[in-house]
Amino acid sequence: xxxxxGSLLDRRRFLAGSLAAALGxxxxxxxxxxxxxxxxxxxxxxxxxxxxxxxxRLLMRLSGADVVVVDSRSEHIYQPGLTLVGAxxxxxxxxxxxxxxxxxxxxxWIKEDVAEFDPVANKIVTDKGTSLAYDFLVVATGLALDxxxxxxxxxxxxxxxGIASIYGGPEAADASWRALSAFxxxxxxxxxxxxxxxxxxxxxxxxxxxxxDDRLRRAGRRGRAEIVYNAHNQMLFGVPPVDxxxxxxxxxxxxxxxxxxxxTKIDPGGRIATxxxxxxxxxxxxxxxxxxxxxRAPAPVRxxxxxxxxxxxxxxxxxxxxKATLQHRRFANVFGVGDINGVPKGKTAASVKxxxxxxxxxxxxxxxxxxxxxxxxxxxxxPLITRIGQAMLVEFDYDGRLTPxxxxxxxxxxxxxxxxxxxxxxxxxxxxxxxGLA
Amino acid sequence: xxxxxxTSLLAISKGMLGAFFWPAIVLAAIxxxxxxxxxxxxxxxxxxxxxxxxxxxxxxxxxxxxxAPASTKAxxxxxxxxxxxxxxxxxxxxxxxxxxxxxFAIVGSASLPASRR
Numbered sequence: 001x002x003x004x005x006g007s008l009l010d011r012r013r014f015l016a017g018s019l020a021a022a023l024g025x026x027x028x029x030x031x032x033x034x035x036x037x038x039x040x041x042x043x044x045x046x047x048x049x050x051x052x053x054x055x056x057r058l059l060m061r062l063s064g065a066d067v068v069v070v071d072s073r074s075e076h077i078y079q080p081g082l083t084l085v086g087a088x089x090x091x092x093x094x095x096x097x098x099x100x101x102x103x104x105x106x107x108x109w110i111k112e113d114v115a116e117f118d119p120v121a122n123k124i125v126t127d128k129g130t131s132l133a134y135d136f137l138v139v140a141t142g143l144a145l146d147x148x149x150x151x152x153x154x155x156x157x158x159x160x161x162g163i164a165s166i167y168g169g170p171e172a173a174d175a176s177w178r179a180l181s182a183f184x185x186x187x188x189x190x191x192x193x194x195x196x197x198x199x200x201x202x203x204x205x206x207x208x209x210x211x212x213d214d215r216l217r218r219a220g221r222r223g224r225a226e227i228v229y230n231a232h233n234q235m236l237f238g239v240p241p242v243d244x245x246x247x248x249x250x251x252x253x254x255x256x257x258x259x260x261x262x263x264t265k266i267d268p269g270g271r272i273a274t275x276x277x278x279x280x281x282x283x284x285x286x287x288x289x290x291x292x293x294x295x296r297a298p299a300p301v302r303x304x305x306x307x308x309x310x311x312x313x314x315x316x317x318x319x320x321x322x323k324a325t326l327q328h329r330r331f332a333n334v335f336g337v338g339d340i341n342g343v344p345k346g347k348t349a350a351s352v353k354x355x356x357x358x359x360x361x362x363x364x365x366x367x368x369x370x371x372x373x374x375x376x377x378x379x380x381x382x383p384l385i386t387r388i389g390q391a392m393l394v395e396f397d398y399d400g401r402l403t404p405x406x407x408x409x410x411x412x413x414x415x416x417x418x419x420x421x422x423x424x425x426x427x428x429x430x431x432x433x434x435x436g437l438a
Numbered sequence: 439x440x441x442x443x444x445t446s447l448l449a450i451s452k453g454m455l456g457a458f459f460w461p462a463i464v465l466a467a468i469x470x471x472x473x474x475x476x477x478x479x480x481x482x483x484x485x486x487x488x489x490x491x492x493x494x495x496x497x498x499x500x501x502x503x504x505x506a507p508a509s510t511k512a513x514x515x516x517x518x519x520x521x522x523x524x525x526x527x528x529x530x531x532x533x534x535x536x537x538x539x540x541x542f543a544i545v546g547s548a549s550l551p552a553s554r555r
Contacts, residue, residue, distance in 0.1 A: 089511060387516070388511055388512065389507070389510070389511065389512030389513060389515075389516030390512070390516045390518065408521060409521060410521075413518070413519065413521075414518055415518055415519065415521050415522055416507065416510070416512055416516045416517050416518065416522040416525070417521050417522055417525050419510060419512060419516065420510050420525070423510050423511065424454065424510060425450065425454060427453065428449075428450045428451075428452070428453025428454040429450050429453070431453045432446060432449035432450050432452075432453055435449065437445055437446055437448075437449035438442075438446040438449055438450060
């Protein structure tokens with residue numbers, strides 16, 4: 001029953017890893033963290049994955065604190081599901097959740113958006129003019145998608161003229177699936193790529209290329225299409241061993257690759273994409289183009305004293321936090337969790353799972369008058385789908401070291417089991433995380 | 439791995455099963471009670487009830503393995519290496535054990551006690 005490729009070494013490694021995992025799970029009882037009594041006022045800016053998780057975890061540690069979440073959105077988007085919606089594997093509704101269903105009881109919810117951060121005065125001001133003073137601030141705003149930075153691009157175009165972009169949300173992902181379906185039907189040139197800015201889930205643009213390829217093969221139409229991936233620099237993925245693997249996979253699947261191609265303009269009518277390259281501009285015609293917008297910090301953070309003032313994260317206004325403790329480097333009562341952080345890696349939902357306990361530890365320690373002990377190592381995770389039914393569980397830290405959670409899963413091997421984790425288990429793990437339970 | 443505690447696993451199971459979570463728990467509890475009853479009535483896992491449950495378990499295990507890839511929108515061609523095939527074997531085993539236990543629980547508790555045969 002073993003596949004022809006299974007070696008004795010693989011079997012030994014698998015058995016050893018399984019035993020270690022089983023013993024680990026049985027022995028890991030949660031240490032009951034002490035509840036701290038406090039009347040601290042804590043404002044959490046944002047009710048995305050990071051904001052809801054922080055609210056839940058803080059209320060598990062603090063008794064009597066006033067925890068306020070500020071976010072106008074009633075809909076909570078399960079963003080890891082957008083890849084699956086965009087490839088027609090899940091319906092639009094799969095990526096939609098309701099904030100109210102996951103907001104921790106005990107947290108107050110102000111359905112407005114932060115318009116201004118004033119860390120000197122320890123207050124925020126909302127877009128409706130509400131002023132909220134705080135003792136501690138958690139910045140969990142997520143990031144802003146800057147579609148306007150691509151000349152000619154507008155979110156209303158998604159689903160039309162062969163334009164796809166799953167990042168725009170559930171409706172955009174659904175429209176992207178329609179664009180992909182039309183491409184599978186008619187064939188032609190499919191353009192994929194990513195921006196030169198920081199971005200969330202750097203694996204998603206690769207996944208879209210792989211899924212488009214798989215859809216074409218399943219329809220028996222791969223010969224009528226060309227898949228072209230436009231990398232923004234000389235790498236396909238920022239972690240060297242993964243980059244090498246992806247290059248091999250791209251070669252196996254017959255993808256054409258252009259390096260150092262950054263999308264700057266599209267002409268929807270003529271279906272021409274313009275790229276900035278070291279040798280000047282390059283124009284490519286598309287039948288399908290998956291647009292991934294440049295990403296930056298939302299304006300209220302970018303325009304505040306909280307943003308990095310110098311260094312690689314300053315230009316796009318990312319939050320200036322210590323990369324290990326996630327505490328602001330200049331305002332000790334401010335913490336950052338999630339995509340907003342100006343740290344080298346960590347813009348995935350899985351990163352939130354590891355960041356939140358660290359931020360909570362240091363925030364609660366500050367309330368209790370002691371020092372926190374937890375640190376975040378940059379953990380980032382990407383179930384890199386290589387076809388429907390297979391994925392690689394890529395996990396790494398700040399230093400680009402692979403850090404597998406499951407010792408028996410080779411991070412650079414494509415497995416059905418990893419696909420099962422993505423397709424069946426990840427959403428439930430995500431919603432458990434929102435409730436502070438995972 | 440250190441963060442996957444019992445509480446986490448329970449929360450994740452609840453998320454995966456959704457509205458079916460509590461009915462599944464109740465059903466499992468009923469089957470467990472019937473299983474104990476059946477073991478007592480049959481004085482162990484024996485007799486025609488045991489034979490029938492093993493046969494049923496084998497069928498259920500095979501069906502579980504056959505449909506598992508498709509239930510995840512995958513196919514057998516997606517299975518790669520020791521890990522994936524071991525998962526399939528585990529699914530088959532779970533189907534066999536669970537199926538056999540459920541059938542024995544029902545048949546064994548409904549059959550005549552071993553002492554009367």
